[in-house]
Amino acid sequence: MDLQASWNFPTAITVGEGCLVLLGQRCKALNMTKVLLITDPGLSGLPMVKEAIGSCIAAGLEADVFADIQGNPTGNNVRDGALFLNAGDFDGVVAFGGGSSLDAAKAIAMIAKQTITLWQAEDIGSNWTRVDASLMLPVVAVPTTAGTGSEVGRASVITDTDGPHHIKRIIFHPNMLPASVLLDPTLSLSLPAHITAATGLDALSHNLEAYCAPFFHPMAEGIAIEGIRLVKDYLPRAVANGEDVAARTQMLVASTMGATSFQRGLGGMHAIAHSLGALYNKHHGLLNAILMPYVLIRNRSAIEERIIRLSRYLQLDDASFDGFLSWVLTLREQLNIPHTLAEIEIDLADVVLIGQMAAQDAAAAGNPITLTDVEYSLLFSNAVNGRLL
Numbered sequence: 001m002d003l004q005a006s007w008n009f010p011t012a013i014t015v016g017e018g019c020l021v022l023l024g025q026r027c028k029a030l031n032m033t034k035v036l037l038i039t040d041p042g043l044s045g046l047p048m049v050k051e052a053i054g055s056c057i058a059a060g061l062e063a064d065v066f067a068d069i070q071g072n073p074t075g076n077n078v079r080d081g082a083l084f085l086n087a088g089d090f091d092g093v094v095a096f097g098g099g100s101s102l103d104a105a106k107a108i109a110m111i112a113k114q115t116i117t118l119w120q121a122e123d124i125g126s127n128w129t130r131v132d133a134s135l136m137l138p139v140v141a142v143p144t145t146a147g148t149g150s151e152v153g154r155a156s157v158i159t160d161t162d163g164p165h166h167i168k169r170i171i172f173h174p175n176m177l178p179a180s181v182l183l184d185p186t187l188s189l190s191l192p193a194h195i196t197a198a199t200g201l202d203a204l205s206h207n208l209e210a211y212c213a214p215f216f217h218p219m220a221e222g223i224a225i226e227g228i229r230l231v232k233d234y235l236p237r238a239v240a241n242g243e244d245v246a247a248r249t250q251m252l253v254a255s256t257m258g259a260t261s262f263q264r265g266l267g268g269m270h271a272i273a274h275s276l277g278a279l280y281n282k283h284h285g286l287l288n289a290i291l292m293p294y295v296l297i298r299n300r301s302a303i304e305e306r307i308i309r310l311s312r313y314l315q316l317d318d319a320s321f322d323g324f325l326s327w328v329l330t331l332r333e334q335l336n337i338p339h340t341l342a343e344i345e346i347d348l349a350d351v352v353l354i355g356q357m358a359a360q361d362a363a364a365a366g367n368p369i370t371l372t373d374v375e376y377s378l379l380f381s382n383a384v385n386g387r388l389l
Helices: 019-029 047-058 075-088 099-111 193-212 218-240 245-264 268-280 284-298 300-313 321-334 351-360 362-366 373-385
Strands: 005-007 012-015 034-038 062-066 092-097 139-143 155-160 167-172 180-183
Touching: 012 019, 012 245, 019 047, 019 092, 019 139, 019 180, 034 047, 034 075, 034 099, 047 062, 047 092, 062 075, 075 099, 075 155, 092 099, 099 139, 099 155, 099 167, 155 268, 167 268, 180 245, 193 218, 193 245, 193 268, 193 284, 193 300, 218 245, 218 300, 218 321, 268 284, 268 351, 268 362, 268 373, 284 300, 284 321, 284 373, 300 321, 351 362, 351 373
Parallel strands: 012 180, 034 062, 034 092, 092 139, 139 180
Antiparallel strands: 005 012, 155 167
């Protein structure tokens, strides 16, 4: 099968080996003249970034790099990036890297020219209407991991470090959706197996929580089902052989499908993962991977019929809720994902606070069962201690 295509859903997407060469053309088509490529420190010195800058220069554009982005991007990262952008008079952004870089870049492109603060654009009520859309800069997104799907998202998750404890906030505007996306599997070939696994299970969590969300969005539901199948078929291949271009391509697509489908909603995995990521600065995908079976079991009464349908589509030997849960547990074990949060040095010291934060997190609204802060604390405790009840 020829794994190359151009799509316009939910935005303009080009997928295929070597498509990074099109970056300069895409920026120029968006009327950029001076491009700021935003990435993380680990990528900034790699040949792929130099290739991206070279593509922009070859198209007649000026280009520079901003790389002061943390693994869980903070409001300070976004503010520093906005200052750098304005000081250099850049008129377009390339979001390049994993989900953290993409989220930060989208937030920078949105807020840099505004008169409001970043937190005034938090996804609460109609806050997004405070943003002057005419001042937002165009974004071309180039993911280098297959997990968050931020390249097709209309929001960014940014950590607020200004208060008594850190909290992740969702910054939203419809126009934060990048205008153009390049999915080049060659950029993920060097990704270590453990990062491939964690980001791949993040893609699974997006598709799975979107599929289980209690809202009406049949299109998103259909996308989620196929996204889950792609993870099932191709994530083990990508982890076993990082040079498998076909598997890398399909995982990039599964990631994009996850973020497209979660317009339908997320749930308890993300409500707790956002809280833990803010407090402990742990990898978001790994947190979702560990939390997955515990949240599935807690939601069983509301999702069992739906999971049976999914199991049939996936052609599991045991097309039941228990069969699906067994597949998840086996996949995690195969990919060397820890079974408990304790294994990544998270204990119960903040159990009450985590419950409160999770219950208030925006993702909690999409959980199939509405959980109280006490119930989220118990769910978190189960994931720390490994209790699959």
